[in-house]
Amino acid sequence: MDSIGSKLEVPRYYPPNPIWGACVGCDNQYESRVSPGPAQFDFKHRMAVQQVITAQPTAKLLGTVHGHRDWSSGICGCFNDCGSCLMTCLCLPCMECRNASRLGEFCCLPYCCPGANIAMRARLRTLGGIQGSICKDACALVCCPMCAVCQMSRELDNMGL
Known part of the structure; x- marks a missing residue:
């Protein structure tokens, strides 16, 4: 054998x-x-x-998922900017439309698209590198919409937009 x-x-x-x-x-x-x-x-x-592909492409983030700073003023800091506070109290739709146009969106977006304020707040956080989450944005806009819109306006002022 x-x-x-x-x-x-x-x-x-x-x-x-x-x-x-x-x-x-x-x-x-x-x-x-x-x-x-x-x-x-x-x-x-x-x-x-x-040619045989041996490795799958990977996603690359441009920055961190979470922001690197807090809001420049608190949600109840309306009295630091009396002009924005007064305009928000007297005409909330005017302030929302103003914020939308300052973010580069259609000015009537908050009234044409449900949930647009949440999306605008998330965009503002992303642009400014502000810490937070969509859940916190939604809670702020549901619990105190005037304070949240006024805070967004103050942040846009601080960012120079």
Whole structure:
């Protein structure tokens, strides 16, 4: 049995390699001179050459998910800016539309799209690098909408927008 086993040759299996291939016309192994890409055709040897992707692309964040600072004034800091406080109390829709246009949105957005104030507050936080969450934004706008809108106006003033 040893003599029979030693005489048998076990063919070696070579897995396909995207750089090496067999020529259809001459059955020779060769190194592809085709520049790597997702799928290309080697016209000299009449075969398709594919590059294998071994790593998935990853998402890259431009900055941190959470902001790096707090609001410049508290939600109850309305009396620090009496003009904004008075305008918000007398005409809340005017102040909301003013904030929307200062953020680069359609001025009537708060009244055309439900939840627009939450989206605008989240955008303001993102632009200013302010800590918080959408849940906190929603709570502020539901519990005290006038104070939250006035706070947004003060923050826009502090940011120079």
